[in-house]
Amino acid sequence: xxxxxxxxxxxxxxxxxxxxxxxxxxxxxxxxxxxxxxxxxxxxxxxxxxxxxxxxxxxxxxxxxxxxxxxxxxxxxxxxxxxxxxxxxxxxxxxxxxxxxxxxxxxxxxxxxxxxxxxxxxxxxxxxxxxxxxxxxxxxxxxxxxxxxxxxxxxxxxxxxxxxxxx
Amino acid sequence: xxxxxxxxxxxxxxxxxxxxxxxxxxxxxxxxxxxxxxxxxxxxxxxxxxxxxxxxxxxxxxxxxxxxxxxxxxxxxxxxxxxxxxxxxxxxxxxxxxxxxxxxxxxxxxxxxxxxxxxxxxxxxxxxxxxxxxxxxxxxxxxxxxxxxxxxxxxxxxxxxxxxxxx
DNA sequence: CTAGGATCTAGAGTCGGCTCTAGGTCAAGC
DNA sequence: GCTTGACCTAGAGCCGACTCTAGATCCTAG
Numbered sequence: 051x052x053x054x055x056x057x058x059x060x061x062x063x064x065x066x067x068x069x070x071x072x073x074x075x076x077x078x079x080x081x082x083x084x085x086x087x088x089x090x091x092x093x094x095x096x097x098x099x100x101x102x103x104x105x106x107x108x109x110x111x112x113x114x115x116x117x118x119x120x121x122x123x124x125x126x127x128x129x130x131x132x133x134x135x136x137x138x139x140x141x142x143x144x145x146x147x148x149x150x151x152x153x154x155x156x157x158x159x160x161x162x163x164x165x166x167x168x169x170x171x172x173x174x175x176x177x178x179x180x181x182x183x184x185x186x187x188x189x190x191x192x193x194x195x196x197x198x199x200x201x202x203x204x205x206x207x208x209x210x211x212x213x214x215x216x217x
Numbered sequence: 218x219x220x221x222x223x224x225x226x227x228x229x230x231x232x233x234x235x236x237x238x239x240x241x242x243x244x245x246x247x248x249x250x251x252x253x254x255x256x257x258x259x260x261x262x263x264x265x266x267x268x269x270x271x272x273x274x275x276x277x278x279x280x281x282x283x284x285x286x287x288x289x290x291x292x293x294x295x296x297x298x299x300x301x302x303x304x305x306x307x308x309x310x311x312x313x314x315x316x317x318x319x320x321x322x323x324x325x326x327x328x329x330x331x332x333x334x335x336x337x338x339x340x341x342x343x344x345x346x347x348x349x350x351x352x353x354x355x356x357x358x359x360x361x362x363x364x365x366x367x368x369x370x371x372x373x374x375x376x377x378x379x380x381x382x383x384x
Numbered sequence: 385c386t387a388g389g390a391t392c393t394a395g396a397g398t399c400g401g402c403t404c405t406a407g408g409t410c411a412a413g414c
Numbered sequence: 415g416c417t418t419g420a421c422c423t424a425g426a427g428c429c430g431a432c433t434c435t436a437g438a439t440c441c442t443a444g
Contacts, residue, residue: 072433092440103382114326128381139337146330153323156316159281163313170306214295215270259410
């Protein structure tokens, strides 16, 4: 059983990760790789499947908003090898908290957006307005929060202003 | 009942919206206001409660990732007044789709992050590893998706590599 | 031998969304 | 009268994360 080390060119890695060749060189320059990228004849970069796997993790962490410095820190820890799992755990938990918070924030925003969609639907088709008892998707869940961002209450004056302003 | 038009300075608006005075001027410059900002003596900006309300909407849309050009487009439509509700609805629905997609993406990322947190927890406290039957939070929900981002499968070789690489 | 394409390095450019600076005006309080 | 502080304009600067350029090198195919 010889070691079946996959040898991939930068172009191939770009293809299967979706990153550009530029981004791959940039990531390397930024110290985001765990293993120093090997070089083949002519000084060309040679990647292994492990590199691709690591990049896959990187891509997911990036997509969830982890900034490059944090990603570099994580790469550093992994590069150092076993023994720093507490730190890795801390880093991951922090990121988990960020992502969770972000999802929460987006969900709140989505409440307003849905509300506005409902408002415009009603303006365009007032007859079926009753079908949607309320525009907020889950107003029963917590009217408080909804009100805290001014989501629920109607116009302040006696005359309804532009629906765009009805927060 | 005289018209109780609140007259706010840029500083007051900054205070109650959380935007900086710079950002407020910038937003105005970018055409993000529905009503042209009034000017008081000495050319100073005077804002109304409606402006603050509108800014509140803007902030929520921005927080959910709407780019300034889209926000400007929306402001343009509102400024034009009633009659273009279809366009506003379209715009809002598109944004709703973006936000929903983004939440979905983040939730997927969160799966990996939770998995990694679980891996490191086990490394640090192997005895209670059995408590958490599986690291993925909801693996029964859709193993397929989890696998599609390489979340579930173990090491490829006979020897387990660094847990960081166990995607 | 030559042309094409992939790769290399170092560094400049881009984009979005503010943020800050410079230099000036204005109103209130000591 | 003078200082202080909020405000004004126009425009430069910044940050993150790439993206692109220029000019060179190298491999492969015809």
